[in-house]
Amino acid sequence: MGALDIVLLPCLTDNYCVILHEPETGETAAIDAPSAAAIKAALAERGWRLNHLYITHHHTDHTGGIEELKAFYGMPVTGPEAEADRIPGLTQGVTAKSELSFAGHPIQVLETPGHTLGHITYYFPNDGIVFTGDTLFSLGCGKIFEGDPRMMWESLSKIAALPGETNIYCGHEYTLNNARFALTIEPENEALKVRAAEVEALRASGKPTLPTTIGLEMATNPFLRPQSRPIQARLGMLGAPDWEVFSRIRQLKNKA
Template structure:
């Protein structure tokens, strides 16, 4: 099993899709489909033909391109069983604990609800990749639209428990705004300050800030750091349960 070729593809205003290509078999997968035309153009430029679509959740900015891509390529479309009624193009329904593969590369399905009730994450353990959609962002996490903060905390914690060198690809380029919020929450975090300098340089150059890693997020993402004494003290919540601190952080970020 050789290494996958990975293309991080900007779509719409701030979305990302990710293209995975296996050179040995020629199989090509796409994680989430914000815009069919953008994805088709990227595939055509490389001479790749789409064989698999993997969808994390039902929101339109992750699914609007499915119909066009499925009709053009005849690709299989995998997505959360719990949201099948809201993603009508699915050809394979998956749930937590299911084990799949793409071109011989194992995939584990993680249940990561909160942003939506059926949201899933695709984890490629041998490739050390995780596609987290709108659950865990670089330096942030998704808004809690359909679940509750405790559910979201459990989901981001599940992702945070993956091996530290796992590369994280999420659904949006939100790192700069997330990082600015993080600095108001934990301004004494030297790792965060250094990372934000790198993020600002990347964005000034028009470059993406992804992928990130689990280790980087554990060191700098406040939504994975509710145990931090500095964060708890700033919020006036010393000794509070992690889930309660997380909920307060999410509430503050919603107003930022």
Template sequence: MFDTGVEPYQTLNMGAFEIVLLPCLADNYSVLLHDPASSETAAIDAPHAATIRAALDARNWRLNHLFITHHHTDHTAGIAELKGHYGSSVTGPEAEADRIPGLTRGVTEATRLEFAGHPIRALETPGHTLGHVTYYMPEDGLVFTGDTLFSLGCGRIFEGDPRMMWTSISKIAALPGDTRIYCGHEYTLGNARFAMNVEPENDALKARVAEVQALRAAGEPTVPTTLDLEKATNPFLRPDSRMIRARLGLGGAPDWEVFARLRQLKNKA
């Protein structure tokens, strides 16, 4: 369990930005993006206002923007306090505008977005919720997937259906392989156990599981990950795997049906 009073993981200098992966609540992540050139700062999701404020204050950063992926409370609970304190803009899915408090801009895939002059694409990725969006920064090779795609896993399907979720995940899978993925939760160790059950022959997965176990034993995060790594190890991105299909008895099924069966099994794990 995360301690919201601890210092967040180390600030990383990634291209134009300083990035802070910020543990919140039991297992959530928020991500702070800071552009030194403009002094602009953004947060992806707002699980816990006090944790985010403490990290900002420690760096003398002011929160200009909040980018919200979906309406669930563990991603939105801090919006009111953060917006009230900093006057931050709040961007989130237009389809969930009535369920996200304090929203100042609703977005769809047609919306033109940027942060500190860097373009952002809002990908509509419904399934976990019907309005979920993923934020992709093409010039910076960053994607913030919320609860759609996790390291070695994917989100539960609460409001959509498996085919919808597979379509959403496929959008993320189509991004460049070196894209760095920041997701909304630290679920990788639990996801690793399920992945090994469905594809134990996968050598890349074995190596990733060993890495994940070592990171968590040292109290370190398992994200960001990369799309190439997830395609090699994450069963929810691998419905074309012959071994997975054989284990599920779905040799000739379309990819989305294999994905649906994997999600059904993970729900029971």
């Protein structure tokens, strides 16, 4: 199959929906449904019809548009099996063992609990794209609402293990705030300084900061860098387990 057309669609206040279109087959899918109106308008503008909807987790800013979209397009809705009773309109619950594909493009499901207990991430290995919902953000990570820090660290580690060139699309535009916090955790990180300046410029121009990549996040995102000696030293945690350092960073971000 050819390359997917990708539309990063701002929704609500700071959410993103991602629309995927396979030009050879004409099939179209969306990742999460923050706003039915915004998604329908974007599809109509391009002459596309929604054939599938993939949901990362049950929070309403990711599921609020499902029922209206389903009533209009009649498409199936895939999401985490563990949250099937909390996602309206779900037609297929999936786990890491599920075999999925969209328009001939294989999809791997990663179980990434922490933000919610059933959160999943969709990885398109042949396309080098991963949709991380509210688990991993550019220069940040999601709040731990339902899981615990060790669980969230293990989930982030699954994503971090993907190839460095993999493009990351996440559920929110939080990068500017995340960059400013990251600089308080690892101010000596030269790659982070460069990325923070890029983010400032992008947001000043009204442009999105996504996609990012696994490689860039590994070099700049403090939540993926608990093994960094400067970070451990700044937190007074030299030699501590990675998940404990991660947990401390998350606690500090919660208070920022």
